[in-house]
Amino acid sequence: MENAGNSDRPNHHWRRLLPLLSLFLLLGLTNSSSLPQEDPSSTITRFQEYLQINTAQPNPDYKKSTDFIVSQAKSISLESQTHEFVEGKPVVLLKWPGSDPSLPSILLNSHTDVVPSEHSKWNHHPFSAHIDGQGNIYARGSQDMKCVGLQYLEAIRKLKSSGFEPKRSVYLSFVPDEEIGxxxxxxxxxxxxxxxNMNVGVVLDEGLASPTENYRLFFGERSPWWLVIKATGAPGHGAKLYDNSALENLFKSIESIRRFRASQFDLIKAGLKAEGEVISVNMAFLKAGTPSPTGFVMNLQPSEAAAGFDIRVPPSADPQSLEKRIAEEWAPASRNMTFELGQFKQKVSVYDDSGRPLLTAPDSSNPWWALLEEAIRKAGGKIGKPEIFPASTDARYFRLLGLPAIGFSPMVNTPILLHDHNEFLNQAEYLKGIDIYESIIKAYASYIPQGRANVSKDEL
Incomplete structure (x- = not known):
């Protein structure tokens, strides 16, 4: 039994604290949303610092980018690991542990490398991260996709500041060499x-800017097929008309490919299909001729000629039909032609390891999709029709494992400038994207299926 003489002391102390607690409530200091907010200029400065690191292929400065990412992780107390599955190619993994490690985790993926730039074609140096009078940040990677990697980190910074604690663990991966496959x-x-061992349940990866007010969400992507067609024929005098010369045969193939390309493009122009739903074909190189000290020998028809094509195949296409078209129409052996699919080891399947099309369900049957749409709307965003990404991203490697993977880059009212000259992102749009990711990460990291206390990976 307690000493009766001390029984009222706790109440006495609380009575002394009541005025102070009332002041806190009056000022709203107990409300996490009223915690001091960081100056947006610091957020933009960090983005500029990341953009100023030259990670352009073929010689990306991965050491500098890795040091920067790890330093940012430390500043917000995230766990970090760096793995080199291939020497000199660091994969940086950050972790925000969840309160229930049995729940499948969230993976936020981004790549650290960027494509090369023709500096002379830019209004501002591509690694200066120059901000113009309209608030546009010019830099290689401002859209593709250093913005997303830093927005993940800044969103977590805000969530941590607000006191949010995730139920699911959240991983961030910063990977190399996406731009080369x-x-x-x-x-x-x-x-x-x-x-x-990460027990990942869902992956978010990059998307595209939207010229409209609607955010774009991608549930699949086209697979790259890099095709090289070669033609051979007898060499001869430049003045003679030969049947089945190397270049003549190659031109016949190019014309057949051009007609197919036009038929696919017409579907887009007519509004019957989106860009990611057709097979695209674009010539990447043309190689022929006999070199000379001043250029090429002009009075000699070459015995060999070759052309390279970048083909992108949507998951809805029939790959067998396309291969048959290549063999019979574009590079028939009857015209002394051969072809190579995947000259650069890029003939990616449109199916996952189970033989299903590489697609993530873009509807309410997929709780991650529904959560994403709800979180974007909650943050004030509008959403367009689900799309197939017209190019290729790292998301395909996770879809191959049967995981849901969604492409999304929060940029609206923004021209699509990935791989283009004068790539930029407006700083207000960048900051808004952080708010969008804050809403998404909070929703994903809190999600537990209704009526399930313990959830396996297959059950989400």
Whole structure:
């Protein structure tokens, strides 16, 4: 039994604290949303610092980008690991542990490399991160996709500041070499025991800017097929008309490919299909002729000629039909022609490991899709029709494992400038994207299926 003489002391102390607690309530200091907010200029400065690191292929400065990412992780107390599944190709993994490690985790993926730039064609140096009078930040990677990687971090910074604690663990992966196929980056990560131990349930990766007010969400992507067609024929005098010369045969193929390309493009122009729903074909190179000290020999018809094509195949296409078209129409053996699919080891399947099309369900049957749409709307965003990404991203390596993977880059009212000259992102749009990701990460990291206390990976 307690000493009766001390029984009222706790109440006495609380009575002394009541005025102070009332002041806190009056000022709203107990409300997490009223915690001091960081000056947006600091957020923009960090973005500029990341953009100023030259990670352009073929010689990206991965050491500098890795040091920067790890330093940012430390500033907000995230766990960090760096793995080199391939020497000199660092994969940086950050972790925000959830309160229930049995729940499948969230993976927020981004790549650190960018494509090269023709500096002379830019109004501002591509690694200056110059901000013009309209608030546009000019830099290679401002859209593709250093913006997204930093927005993940800034959103977590805000969530931590607000006191939010995730139920699911949240991972951030910063991978190398996406711009050259991802084989030494995301593909190695997806195949690793490290990834298996992460128990990932859903992946977010990059999308595209939207010229309209609607955010774009991508549930699949076109697979790259890099095709090289070669033609041979007898060499001869430049004045003679030959049947089945190398260049003549190659031109017949190019014309057949051009007609097919036009038929696919007409579907887009007529509004019957979106860009990601057709097979695109674009010539990448044309190689022929006999070199001379001053250029090429003009009075000699070459015995060999070759052309390269970048083909993108949507998951809805029939790959067998396309291969048959290549063999019979574009490079028939009857015209002394051969072809190589995947000259650069890029003939990616449109199916996952189970033989299903590489697609993530873009509807209410997929709770991650529904959560994403709800979180974007909650943050004040509007959403367009679900799309197939017209190019290729690292998301395909996670879809191959059967995981849901959604492409999304929060940029609206923004021209699509990835790989273009004068790539930029407006700083207000960048800051708004952080708010969007804050809403998404909060929704994803809090999600527990209704009526389920313990959830397996297959059950989400």
């Amino acid at each position: 991802g084989h030494t980056g995301a593909e190695k990560l997806a195949e690793s025991d490290v990834f298996k």
